[in-house]
Amino acid sequence: MVWLRRTTHYLFIVVVAVNSTLLTINAGDYIFYTDWAWTSFVVFSISQSTMLVVGAIYYMHFTGVPGTATYYATIMTIYTWVAKGAWFALGYPYDFVVTPVWIPSAMLLDLTYWATRRNKHAAIIIGGTLVGLSLPIFNMINLLLVRDPLEMAFKYPRPTLPPYMTPIEPQVGKFYNSPVALGSGAAAVLSVPIAALGAKLNTWTYRWMAA
Numbered sequence: 001m002v003w004l005r006r007t008t009h010y011l012f013i014v015v016v017a018v019n020s021t022l023l024t025i026n027a028g029d030y031i032f033y034t035d036w037a038w039t040s041f042v043v044f045s046i047s048q049s050t051m052l053v054v055g056a057i058y059y060m061h062f063t064g065v066p067g068t069a070t071y072y073a074t075i076m077t078i079y080t081w082v083a084k085g086a087w088f089a090l091g092y093p094y095d096f097v098v099t100p101v102w103i104p105s106a107m108l109l110d111l112t113y114w115a116t117r118r119n120k121h122a123a124i125i126i127g128g129t130l131v132g133l134s135l136p137i138f139n140m141i142n143l144l145l146v147r148d149p150l151e152m153a154f155k156y157p158r159p160t161l162p163p164y165m166t167p168i169e170p171q172v173g174k175f176y177n178s179p180v181a182l183g184s185g186a187a188a189v190l191s192v193p194i195a196a197l198g199a200k201l202n203t204w205t206y207r208w209m210a211a
Helices: 002-027 030-035 038-063 068-089 103-115 120-144 149-155 179-210
Strands: none
Touching (some): 038 103, 038 179, 068 103, 103 120, 120 179
């Protein structure tokens, strides 16, 4: 049954990593950022933080080796960069889809796991909080380094969008003045229970295989 258990673990890891890539491709392009302005940045921050932490902590507890979360984030990053080639083949610029900066946040999770001597609960609470707090900050820096989102949105409209979702002028500050702060706060709160879920999935898998 060992081979079946390991196969199940690796299958789950691949599924989560692929889903994170699809989530980025569907919600990480310039259209998404410009349609709803900074509101979408908060939504994107929460979705990417939780997607990262559930797979990373699952994989990390599966191996028990600090550094596994960073390896998992690297897999997600490579998947996304490869998937961007599909948009490039359709005539879009290669940086049309913004690849989130997962790796530094995953490194913080690994560091927490290592510094607490592989304490699972510390990784969930402290590591999950650090992932939620840091990922929106790194992603905002990432956005500042790419081409102007609004210009790219009008120049390369996404063909799958319905007419009512055409690019509009961002209403910065209409709802709140700091999308990074709001995204970090919300992601930090939600990443902890999602990290606990990822750790619990590991236990459930073992119990299911032992039954």
